[in-house]
Amino acid sequence: MNGFDDTLYMLVAIAGLTVVTFATRSSFFVLPPSLELPPMVERALRYAPVCALTAIVAPAVLTRDHAPFISWHNHQMWAVLAAGLVFARWRNMTAMIVVGMALFTVLRLWT
Amino acid sequence: MRRARHRWIAPFTKESYREGIAAMMPLALAISVWGVVTGVAIVNAGMTVPIALVFTLMVFAGSAQLATLPLLAVGAPLWVVWITAALVNLRFVIFSAASRNYFIGLPWRQRLLAGYLNGDLGFALFQRRFADDTERGTAEQHGYFYGGAMVNWVAWQIASIAGILLGGLAPTQWGLELAASLALLAVLIPMANKFPAVAGIVxxxxxxxxxxxxxxxxxxxxxxLVGGAVAMAADAWSTS
Structure with a gap:
């Protein structure tokens, strides 16, 4: 099934996602001032996005057709590895995207 | 000083509004790159242009948009889509808790809109500029916030809409969905600065x-769930 072609599904999804943006960004702006963020909860809130982003990126790069795809022939894997190193070293997002896409294109065309 | 009473915008000073614009301007290029990548990834994944425009204008959260893209593509259950976006966005809950004192005195509509506009970059700039101020919630602070938020919003929307309109032109072999993974990696890497986070990631x-x-x-x-539990356990272990 392709969700993109189901207009009602998409509009309901977008409406919910808009609510999620407001609910998270404005949370403590509109919650009662007496409510504090306990350190334990803050730590959990810190790790959840880290893990959620990983759970999106890792399968996108390291799987193919719903199966793990860790191989010399996985061009995306090498591109992401190189781009990750560039970003970790120079903290420059534009350079990182250029390096990652360039390496991916080189591997795709020449191997 | 802006004196007109506005339902959604708090009173602010023009000088600090300009200062906020000037502070965010150097980041406009990075915001635009992110926006174009997001827009291109959205239409390359197969979303129609009209829906993609509604998506980016309403949701206004690049990482959550990119994260939910593969889920929407396969028509995943809506609760999975929304929970995933919420998980990615939980970092904003920390931001809102950290900057609430600057906004808490305002009417709720102004707080609601200010929260919606409080993204990663604006939050970082604002904290750096006003962390030492003892008085919180001044018109000067609000001006700086709105100036930065305005640049962020305009740069993001122009770039993501350009990406949506141009993205369909790129052949799928170019693998532009990889750019979406790279953009998410740019959010992920700075958060991987301590052992518990790294353990959770692995x-x-x-x-x-x-x-x-x-x-x-x-x-x-x-x-x-499992990765987060491991990160929490590693945190408890490393701080004990």
């Missing part, structure tokens, strides 16, 4: 790859 990465065949994309939530 466990989540392995599990999410192994569970990729699970129906309804549930492998994603399972791996986040």
């Amino acid at each position: 466990v989540t990465a392995v599990l999410s790859v192994l569970t990729v065949g699970m129906p309804m994309k549930l492998g994603l939530l399972v791996s986040v």
Whole structure:
């Protein structure tokens, strides 16, 4: 099934996602001032996005057709590895995207 | 000083509004790159242009948009889509808790809109500029906030809409969906600065790859739950 072609599904999804943006960004702006963020909860809130982003990126790069795809022939894997190193070293997002896409294109065309 | 009473915008000083614009301007290029990548990834994944425009104008959260894209593509259950976006966005809950004192005195509509506009970059700039101020919630602070937020919003929307309109022109072999993964990596890497986070990332990465065949994309939530628990355990262990 392709969700993109189901207009009602998409509009309901977008409406919910808009609510999620407001609910998270404005949370403590509109919650009662007496409510504090306990350190334990803050730590959990810190790790959840880290893990959620990983759970999106890792399968996108390291799987193919719903199966793990860790191989010399996985061009995306090498591109992401190189781009990750560039970003970790120079903290420059534009350079990182250029390096990652360039390496991916080189591997795709020449191997 | 802006004196007109506005339902959604708090009173602010023009000088600090300009200062906020000037502070955010150097980041406009990076915001635009992110926006174009997001827009291109959205239409390359197969979303129609009208829906994509509604998507980016309403949701206004690049990482959540990119994260939910593969879920929407396969028509994953709506609750999985929304929970995934909420998980990615939980960092904003910390931001709102950290900057609430600057906004808490305002009417609720102004707080609601200010929160919506409080993204990663604006939050970082604002904290750096006003962390030492003892008086919180001044018109000067609000001006700086709105100036930065305005640049962020305009740069993001122009760039993502350009990406949506131009993205369909790129052949799929170019692999532009990889750019979406790279953009998310740019958010992820700065958060991987301590052992518990790294432990969570490794466990989540392995599990999410192994569970990729699970129906309804549930492998994603399972791996986040286990990875998050491992990160919390590592945190408790390293601080004890």
